[in-house]
Amino acid sequence: xxxxxxxxxxxxxxxxxxxxxxxxxxxxxxxxxxxxxxxxxxxxxxxxxxxxxxxxxxxxxxxxxxxxxxxxxxxxxxxxxxxxxxxxxxxxxxxxxxxxxxxxxxxxxxxxxxxxxxxxxxxxxxxxxxxxxxxxxxxxxxxxxxxxxxxxxxxxxxxxxxxxxxxxxxxxxxxxxxxxxxxxxxxxxxxxxxxxxxxxxxxxxxxxxxxxxxxx
Amino acid sequence: xxxxxxxxxxxxxxxxxxxxxxxxxxxxxxxxxxxxxxxxxxxxxxxxxxxxxxxxxxxxxxxxxxxxxxxxxxxxxxxxxxxxxxxxxxxxxxxxxxxxxxxxxxxxxxxxxxxxxxxxxxxxxxxxxxxxxxxxxxxxxxxxxxxxxxxxxxxxxxxxxxxxxxxxxxxxxxxxxxxxxxxxxxxxxxxxxxxxxxxxxxxxxxxxxxxxxxxxxxxxxxxxxxxxxxxxxxxxxxxxxxxxxxxxxxxxxxxxxxxxxxxxxxxxxxxxxxxxxxxxxxxxxxxxxxxxxxxxxxxxxxxxxxxxxxxxxxxxxxxxxxxxxxxxxxxxxxxxxxxxxxxxxxxxxxxxxxxxxxxxxxxxxxxxxxxxxxxxxxxxxxxxxxxxxxxxxxxxxxxxxxxxxxxxxxxxxxxxxxxxxxxxxxxxxxxxxxxxxxxxxxxxxxxxxxxxxxxxxxxxxxxxxxxxxxxxxxxxxxxxxxxxxxxxxxxxxxxxxxxxxxxxxxxxxxxxxxxxxxxxxxxxxxxxxxxxxxxxxxxxxxxxxxxxxxxxxxxxxxxxxxxxxxxxxxxxxxxxxxx
Amino acid sequence: xxxxxxxxxxxxxxxxxxxxxxxxxxxxxxxxxxxxxxxxxxxxxxxxxxxxxxxxxxxxxxxxxxxxxxxxxxxxxxxxxxxxxxxxxxxxxxxxxxxxxxxxxxx
Numbered sequence: 001x002x003x004x005x006x007x008x009x010x011x012x013x014x015x016x017x018x019x020x021x022x023x024x025x026x027x028x029x030x031x032x033x034x035x036x037x038x039x040x041x042x043x044x045x046x047x048x049x050x051x052x053x054x055x056x057x058x059x060x061x062x063x064x065x066x067x068x069x070x071x072x073x074x075x076x077x078x079x080x081x082x083x084x085x086x087x088x089x090x091x092x093x094x095x096x097x098x099x100x101x102x103x104x105x106x107x108x109x110x111x112x113x114x115x116x117x118x119x120x121x122x123x124x125x126x127x128x129x130x131x132x133x134x135x136x137x138x139x140x141x142x143x144x145x146x147x148x149x150x151x152x153x154x155x156x157x158x159x160x161x162x163x164x165x166x167x168x169x170x171x172x173x174x175x176x177x178x179x180x181x182x183x184x185x186x187x188x189x190x191x192x193x194x195x196x197x198x199x200x201x202x203x204x205x206x207x208x209x210x211x212x213x214x215x216x
Numbered sequence: 217x218x219x220x221x222x223x224x225x226x227x228x229x230x231x232x233x234x235x236x237x238x239x240x241x242x243x244x245x246x247x248x249x250x251x252x253x254x255x256x257x258x259x260x261x262x263x264x265x266x267x268x269x270x271x272x273x274x275x276x277x278x279x280x281x282x283x284x285x286x287x288x289x290x291x292x293x294x295x296x297x298x299x300x301x302x303x304x305x306x307x308x309x310x311x312x313x314x315x316x317x318x319x320x321x322x323x324x325x326x327x328x329x330x331x332x333x334x335x336x337x338x339x340x341x342x343x344x345x346x347x348x349x350x351x352x353x354x355x356x357x358x359x360x361x362x363x364x365x366x367x368x369x370x371x372x373x374x375x376x377x378x379x380x381x382x383x384x385x386x387x388x389x390x391x392x393x394x395x396x397x398x399x400x401x402x403x404x405x406x407x408x409x410x411x412x413x414x415x416x417x418x419x420x421x422x423x424x425x426x427x428x429x430x431x432x433x434x435x436x437x438x439x440x441x442x443x444x445x446x447x448x449x450x451x452x453x454x455x456x457x458x459x460x461x462x463x464x465x466x467x468x469x470x471x472x473x474x475x476x477x478x479x480x481x482x483x484x485x486x487x488x489x490x491x492x493x494x495x496x497x498x499x500x501x502x503x504x505x506x507x508x509x510x511x512x513x514x515x516x517x518x519x520x521x522x523x524x525x526x527x528x529x530x531x532x533x534x535x536x537x538x539x540x541x542x543x544x545x546x547x548x549x550x551x552x553x554x555x556x557x558x559x560x561x562x563x564x565x566x567x568x569x570x571x572x573x574x575x576x577x578x579x580x581x582x583x584x585x586x587x588x589x590x591x592x593x594x595x596x597x598x599x600x601x602x603x604x605x606x607x608x609x610x611x612x613x614x615x616x617x618x619x620x621x622x623x624x625x626x627x628x629x630x631x632x633x634x635x636x637x638x639x640x641x642x643x644x645x646x647x648x649x650x651x652x653x654x655x656x657x658x659x660x661x662x663x664x665x666x667x668x669x670x671x672x673x674x675x676x677x678x679x680x681x682x683x684x685x686x687x688x689x690x691x692x693x694x695x696x697x698x699x700x701x702x703x704x705x706x707x708x709x710x711x712x713x714x715x716x717x718x719x720x721x722x723x724x725x726x727x728x729x730x731x732x733x734x735x736x737x738x739x740x741x742x743x744x745x746x747x748x749x750x751x752x753x754x755x756x757x758x759x760x761x762x763x764x765x766x767x768x769x770x771x772x773x774x775x776x777x778x779x780x781x782x783x784x785x786x787x788x789x790x791x792x793x794x795x
Numbered sequence: 796x797x798x799x800x801x802x803x804x805x806x807x808x809x810x811x812x813x814x815x816x817x818x819x820x821x822x823x824x825x826x827x828x829x830x831x832x833x834x835x836x837x838x839x840x841x842x843x844x845x846x847x848x849x850x851x852x853x854x855x856x857x858x859x860x861x862x863x864x865x866x867x868x869x870x871x872x873x874x875x876x877x878x879x880x881x882x883x884x885x886x887x888x889x890x891x892x893x894x895x896x897x898x899x900x901x902x
Contacts, residue, residue: 015338015414015745023805024867025340025413031870032405035877036443042881043447043477047462049885050473050892056838068828075824083817086808086860093807133467134459145468151460155451199861206852209824210845214831412869440880476888527883531891540894543887 011187023189030193034200037163041204044156048211051148061141062149063215065130067121071213074117075205081110082202085195095185097178104175107198111168118161125150156208163201170194228417229772230752232765235726239739242644246744257342258744262349263328264642269353270320271711277311280304282704285666285697291685298683303367303384305681310372314393315356317627318485321492322438323352323403325634326431328642330407332735332742333425335416335751340409348402351395358392361385371681373482376463376474380455387456390449397442397449400488404438407431416734417771418753425733425757426515430495433519437484437491437526445481448474472537479530487526489623491519493630494561497583500637501565502758503731504580505572509758511564518557525554535606544603551601558594562587577729578652582633585660589625593618596671611681614674617667625663632659632710639714640728644741645721651713658706665699732767733757806865816859823852 016022052059084107091099129137132154136147143149174194177183183191243260253261287294287301296304331339339345362368362385370379370386379386411424411432424432452474454460461467463474494515502509509515531539531547565587574580596618599605609615640646669692674680678689685693727736734753738746749770755762827848830836836844858864863871 013342015336015340015342021413025409027866028412028870028873029341029344029405029409031873032408032439033401035873036401036405036439038874038877039440039881039884040443040447042877042884043444043451043480045881046477046885046888047451047473050470050888051462053889053893068832072824072828076821079817079820079824082820082856082860083813086813086816087810090808090810090813093805132454132458133461145461147467148461148469151454151458151462155454155460155462159450196861199856202860203853203856206856207846207849210827210831210849214827214845216831216841440877444884470892472891473888476891480884480888527880528887531887538895539891540896542894543891546887546890 011189019187023192026189026193027196030196034196037200037204041156041159044152044159045207045211048152048156051145051152055143055145058141058143058145058149059215061143062146062153063213065125065128065138065141066153066213067124068213070117070121071209074114075209077110077114077117078202078205081107081114082199084110085198089188089191089195092178092183092188092191093185097181097183100183100191101175101178104171104178108168108171108175111164111171114164115161115168118157118164153212156212160201160204160208163204167194167198167201170197228752230769231772232768233737233747233749233751233770234768235737235739237725237739239741239743241743242739242741243744244644244741255346257338257346259327259331259339259342259345260642260742260746262345263324263326265349266319266324266327266352269356270316270324273311273315273356274320277308277316278704278707280308280311282700284308285700287683288685288693289697291687291690291693293684299369301683302369302681306368306371310359310368310389310393312623313372313485313489314396315359317489317623318396318400319352319403320489320631321496321627321634322407322431322434322488323348323399325496325631325638326407326434326492327403329638329735330428330431331410331414332641332738332746333428333733333757334410334414334419335734335747335753336410336414337745337747339406340414341406344402345406348399348406351402352399355392355394355396355399358388358395362388362392373475373478374449374452375478376452376455376471377465379452380459380464387453390452394446394449394453397446400438401442404435404442407435408439411435416751416753419734422512423753423756424516425495426498426509426512426519427492427495429516430492430498430519433523434488434491436520437488437523440527441481441484441488444477445485448477448481451477472534472539475534475537475539476530479533480527483530483533484523484526486619486623487522489627490630491522493586493627493634494519496630496634496637497565497586499731499733500579500583500633501568502760503637503729503733504575504577504583505569506575506730506760507568507572507758508756508760509564510567510570511560512756512758514560515564518560521557522554525550525557529554529601532601532606535603536610548601548603548606552598555594555598562591562594575729577636578647578649578656579633579637579729581653581656582629582636585656586626586629586633589621589629589663593621593623593625597622609674611679612674613670613678613680616680617670617674620667620670625667629659632656635714637729638735639717640724641735641738641740641742643718643721644724645717646724646728647717647721648713651709655706655709655713658702658709662699662702662704662706666696666703667699669693669695669699730764732760732762732764734767737768806862808859808862812859816855820852820855823848823855 012019012022016025084103088100088103088107091097091103125131128140130150131137132151133147136150138146171194174191177190243258247256253265256262283296284301284304287296327339327345331337365385365388366383368384368386368389370382370384374386374390411428451460451462455463459467461469463469463471465471498509498515528550529547531543532551535544535548596614600609600615600618636647636652673689673692676689678685678692724740726738726740728740729736732755734751734757737751747770752769752771754769755766827845830844830848831841857874863874
C-alpha cells in the first residue's frame, strides 16, 4: 500500500492507493458478504435439519411430491451458468470483451431457464393445493406436519429463486456496463465480484438439490 | 534516525508532519450546506449523521423510560393506561437496542475514528457507508410508522406464538429491524475490509490500536450474526402472512426454535453493543495514564475471544423456555466462560493504571465509572448464568438491573467516554470541563440510584414489565424513579454543554490530551481526507515512552492524493526508514 | 500489509480447466441422483452420502470457479468460518431439540 503510483487510472477511487488495493478490497468485501449469505441461508438449513431430525418419515413421504428429474435439470443448468460466468471472467481477464458479453448473455439465459423450470414446478404444486403453511390443502400426505415441510421447501427455494432473480439483474447490469466499454483486463472488479455472487447461488443449490429432492 | 519494518523490500522516505493548530481547511468547511451532508461519502460526516440520529433516538427512548418510571411511582395506576404502558415498554426496549446501542459506537464513533486510526482517507466502500446510513434511516421510519399506527406489544424479542397473533404492528417493526440489520451488515463488511486493506504503511497487526481490534471483533459478530436475525424476522413475517407454521405450535411447529434463532443473533448482539465500548476504554485509559497499555495482546485477543464465545451462549436466555436439560446445562457452563476474557480485560486496564500519571479528565472519569458499573453488571451476569439461581431470578427486575448495568453502565458510559474523548477532534471545540464533571457525577449517582434498588426488588421477586406491584416494593420503585430523573438531568446537562461548546467552546488544539494515537495527528477538526500526507507508523499506538516526533511521520513525497505535499509540514527533516 | 505482493497477478484459468470442472460437477450430479434413487443405503447414511457428494461439488465450485485455490488464504478462511459458525448454530440447536425428553422423567 505504501507504493503509490504517480498517476491514478480513472477507475481507481480517490481513497485507494492503487488498482490492486481496490480490487483486493472489493473481493474481500464480497467474501465477507458471502459469509453473510451463508448464515442467512444457514437459518433455513437449521430449521430443515431440526425438523428432519424430528420427523424423518415426514421428509421421506413429502419428498415424493418433488420431481427429482426437474431438480436435476435445474442443477445442471446452474452448473452450466457457473461455467459461463467463470468463462466471462476469463474473457475479460484476457481483454476479450466480446467473449465477456456472450458469456454473460448465456448466463442470463440459463438463469431464466432455471426460473422457468422452477415456475412450472411451483405451478404444478399450487394446482395440487401444496401451498405453504395454512394455505396447504393437499391430502395426499398422511402427516400432521406435512404443511411445515412445504413451508420449509418454499422458503428455501423461494429465497434461492429471489437470489437468482437478483443475479439476473446484476448480470444484466454488468452486460450493460460491458457494452459501454467500462471493462478491460485492467479493470474488471464488478465482473469478478458478481461472478462470486453467482457461484454462491450455485453452491446453495448444490445443497438444496439433494436435501429436498433426493430423499428416499 | 528512525527505523522500522515497514516492508522487507522497500525503503520509505519519511519526514515529520506536525499537525497544524490552525487548519485553514477542514472537513466541516470544505464542503458546506445541507446537500453536501446528505450526499457525502466522507466517513466523518456519515459518523456525525449517525451520532445525530442515535442521539435523537436516545432522547425518544429516554423519554419513554422516564414515562415508564413515572408510572411506576405508585403501586397502582399513576397516569397512563396499562396497555399504553405495555407498548411504551416494548418501544423503549426496541428503540434502545436496535436504534441506539447497536449503531451507537461502531457506526457513529467507529465510522469517524476507524479510518483515522488506520491512516486511511476513508473506509473501503464509502458509498456503501452512506447507503448503510440511509438504510438505517429507512428502518427507523418503518418503526415510526409502527409507532403511530398501533404500537407493539410483543416486547423487543417478538416471541412466537404471541407475535403471530398480536394485532399490533409486528410486521412493520420486524421489517424495520430487518432493514436495520442490513445497515449493520454493511458497516461490519466495510470495517473488516478497511482494517484488512487500508492500513497506512507500518501499521502491522501488532500496532493496531485496541479500538480497531474491538471494532474488528464487533464487525465479525455483525457479519456472522445479523443475517440470522434477518432470516428469523423474515420467517416471522411469513408466519404472519402465510401462516407457514414453523414456529407455530398450533400447526405442529416449535416456538422454542424461534427463540433459538432469535437469540443466535441477539445474544451476540449484546457483544456488538459492548465490545466496541471496550475499545474506547482501552484508548482512553492509556491516554490519561500516559502509559503503555498493559497486556496489549491479551486485550486484543480477548475481544476476539468474547466475540467467539458470544456465539455459544445464547441459550442462557432460554433456561425457563422448555429447552432440554442437556442444553441448559451446556449453555450455563459456556456462559461462565465469557467471564474469562472479560476478566482479562478488566485486569489489564487496572494494571495499566498502575504507576501511570493519571489525569482525571472527563473521559477518564467515565472510564472509572465504566469499570465500577460494568464489573457489577458482569458479576450479576455470572449469577444469572447459573441454572438454579436463574430459575428464581428469571424475568425479574434483577435481570433488568443486570442488563442495564452492562448496556448502560457499560456501553453508554463507554460511549460517553469516547464522545468526550474525541469531541475536540470531531468538532474542533473544547467543552466545559467543570460542567462535564458535574454531568458525570449526576450520571453516576442517578444510574446507581435507579438500578441498584432493582437488584434488591428483583431478588425479592418483583417481575419485570409489570404495570402494578405490591406495596412492599414501593420504596424500591420510588427510589428508582427518582434516580432516573437525576439520570435524565445528567443527560440534559451533557447535551447542554456539548451544544454550547459548538458555538462558544474554546478552540481545540490538534492533540489536547497528548495522545499517541494516530487520529490525534490530524488537525482538529480533520482535513477532508483526514491527513495531508500518507502517515507512516513506526511505533505502537501506546508507546508513551517515545517522543511525540516519532508519531508524526509521513511519506516525504505524499503528493499523490492531490494535495500540496508540504503546505503544513514544519519539519523538513528527511529520514530514511530502512530494512 | 496489503500491497506487499506486487508481483502477484490475477489467476487466469484456461478454458480447458473450467470445462473440466463443469464436467466433473455434472458427473457428480448424475452420481448423486443414481446413488439416491437406485442404491439402497440404510437410513442415516443415505444423507451422509448425498451431503458428501454435495461437499465435493461445493469444493470444486469454491476452489476453481471462485478461484479460492489461487486466492489469498484469508478469503478461503472466511468461507470456512461462515460454514463453521453455521455448523455451530445447528449443533447447539440440536443439543436442545434432540434431547427434549428430560433426564429426570418426573421433573
